[in-house]
Amino acid sequence: MKNTSLLLCLFVSTLVFSFSLTMASEQKAYMVYMSRAPDGVDPKTFQLNALSKVFGSEDAAKSSLIYHYTDAVSGFSAKLTPEQAEELKKVPDVTAVKVSQLYKLYDPGQKF
Template identity: 40%
Template sequence: MGLRVSKSIASLGKPIQCLMLFLLLLSSVLCTCAMEEETGVYIVYLKRREALTSEALEESHLRLLASVLGSMDSARAALLYSYTTAINGFSAKLTPSQANELKEKPGVLEVVPSQTYHVQDEGLRMMSNMV
C-alpha cells in the first residue's frame, strides 16, 4: 500500500510534490506552536525556613524549580531572582501549567503572576505647581 501511495505522489510532478511537502511541514510547525504555552514571570511564595543561609535558600529554590522543569540547567535559566531576606520565595519564567504544578508542591504558599504597578505622580506635580 505504501508503494502505491509513493507512486501516485511521484506521478504528480515536481511542483505538486514540493507544494505537498511545504504544506506538510507548515502543518507540523503550526501544530507545534499551538501546543506550546507562553511563558510569563511568576512569583512563588514559600513557607519560611529559618535556619538556612541565603545560598541554601536559593539552592532549595532551584531544586524546587528543577522538579517542575526537569533539570537544574532549566531551573537556572528560568530563575530570575531569589527572595531570601524578608520573604522566602523566588520569581521565575514559567508557563501557566508549570505555575499550577508548582502550586501543588509541599511548602509552596502561593504562585502568582508578577505585576508592575506605576505610581501616578500627578498629585505631586499639582502640589508643586501650587507652591
C-alpha cells in the same frame, strides 16, 4: 521523492518552531512564595529544588529563574506557563504562586 522529503522536513521544522514560539509567548513572570529553608540549607538551593520538580531538571529550572528573594520573604520569580504555575502550587513548601504585576505609583504625565 526528494521533493516530498524536503517538504516534509520543512513542514516538521516549521511545526517545531511554531510550538516553541507558542510556549515562549505563554510564559509570564510569576512570584513564588515559599516557606523558609530548613536550618543549614542554602535558601537558593532550596528554592531551585522546588522549581526543578516542575521543570524536570536543574538546568531547565535555572534558565527559567529570574530572581531569588531571601531577605524579607522567601521565594523567587520565574518565567512559567500557567500549567507550570499550577504544578508548582502542588510542590511542598510552596505557599503561593502569583502572576507578577507592575504597579505605577506615580506618572508625571498623568492628569489629576
